[in-house]
């Protein structure tokens with residue numbers, strides 16, 4: 001029965017525009033249903049109590065001003081006899097009513113507090129769930145998404161905009177609580193005088209139309225805020241990440257202007273929203289105050305003086321109306337504020353949307369070991385739909401052998417190597433692993449057998465130990481020291497103040513380029529990969545460091561299937577196979593000596609490096 005009801009409510013909710021528009025955000029509430037239901041229930045209860053209190057005050061006023069007049073009755077035995085005390089003497093009626101008013105006020109305060117508390121908890125939980133969902137979404141996305149999106153914008157969404165959504169849900173809870181209170185007050189007003197209620201409705205309806213015009217402008221202006229915030233975060237992030245380049249190029253003034261421009265845009269966008277949204281509260285208050293006074297005057301001179309209405313009823317009506325006005329102001333303010341968060345809502349929704357983003361489709365076959373070879377069969381690839389980078393690549397990478405990729409800058413070497421761990425998938429053609437399409441394998445099991453050592457290996461802001469043992473569990477210090485020794489990193493790690501426990505700073509700022517690379521080699525050694533992808537450093541290292549790195553790479557490569565992107569030909573003379581790429585095509589393929597004898601592209605590179613040393 002309850003589950004039927006739940007399904008019915010869910011279906012009803014799904015049919016609403018609110019659900020349709022914000023499904024990706026609202027679905028997160030399902031993870032904490034208790035808190036959400038408690039927030040709604042207590043808010044509803046508080047609203048009912050608030051209305052009851054006003055009604056009780058009205059009856060109380062009547063008892064005070066006209067004790068001899070017959071008391072107001074509802075027809076409900078409990079309320080008329082126990083609360084209003086219609087059969088009791090006037091003095092006892094007043095005592096009864098004041099006791100119940102006090103009780104209702106305190107109970108309403110408690111319910112209001114619990115309603116607000118649970119709403120806030122729901123908003124906090126929602127923010128956490130959204131952050132997790134965004135994180136999972138980002139983890140599942142293919143690299144091509146990142147090459148088109150600014151990191152600053154993503155950081156802004158995951159931190160700033162989710163924070164805004166938390167605020168927005170606090171506002172929604174105010175909106176909801178006040179909405180309930182308004183309903184109760186409106187019911188009470190109609191009960192007291194339908195004529196006055198209709199007049200009040202017409203007048204406040206007019207006021208709402210004025211407010212909705214401003215709200216629409218706030219909503220429109222709010223869409224510029226996340227864009228400005230994203231640009232601002234990007235400018236700040238790029239300054240921090242590129243501080244070496246900024247110092248070296250002495251572009252401080254240029255960067256300052258760029259940053260100031262980004263902050264000015266944030267100021268401009270947020271000020272516009274602030275100017276419009278703060279206008280609503282005072283405007284509603286001023287206008288509604290004027291209307292209230294006008295209504296009192298008219299009602300008194302018509303209804304009360306002609307005897308159609310008791311003076312206490314008018315008083316209670318006005319009391320209810322005067323309590324309704326701050327509620328309406330609150331609702332208008334909340335609605336306007338909610339509209340100012342529309343930009344953040346839209347961005348988070350866009351980020352969570354799955355239909356327009358590139359995902360890696362995982363296979364199911366567990367990968368255990370490479371038995372024979374990795375084969376590229378007529379592979380084409382482009383980062384953009386109409387801009388191919390690799391053309392018709394066919395090559396075989398045999399198990400246990402070293403395949404070197406050679407070619408000019410931009411020829412497609414890194415792109416080709418990136419297709420092996422499925423950082424990208426071919427646009428056409430296939431990559432076969434022992435004859436099976438790579439896409440059929442569970443990519444996690446395949447990547448566990450593979451390591452990449454590249455010039456830009458990421459160093460985490462953590463200890464040396466963490467960086468070398470990254471992602472591996474149950475690794476002891478001796479294994480890490482051994483990997484460091486084979487990577488020729490022992491000496492400099494021992495020289496660090498806390499050895500393996502030394503923190504390497506953000507992106508490894510405490511390390512030199514050569515040291516960072518040896519940490520990467522130690523990391524790869526510890527993983528003991530079957531397949532190894534090496535992207536040689538292009539930057540010039542001093543001859544001692546270069547020899548140390550070369551030695552450690554040789555240690556790492558032994559007995560493995562190696563794909564090496566070579567920049568110095570001296571390192572690949574003994575490779576089993578050399579593949580020369582030009583403009584995304586394989587132009588030569590064979591062993592080093594064979595290709596030299598052909599006097600083709602490799603021979604030209606060889607001559608060039610030999611001539612320049």
Ligand SMILES: Nc1ncnc2c1ncn2[C@@H]1O[C@H](COP(=O)(O)OP(=O)(O)OP(=O)(O)O)[C@@H](O)[C@H]1O
Pocket residue numbers: 147383384389407408409410411412413414415416
């Ligand atoms: N993420 C990306 N998005 C779009 N185009 C890219 C991306 N990465 C590389 N390219 C383009 O693809 C082509 C091949 O680049 P790739 O990095 O594979 O060359 P490479 O041979 O490894 O060069 P280098 O020796 O300079 O590292 C280049 O034209 C490059 O501009």
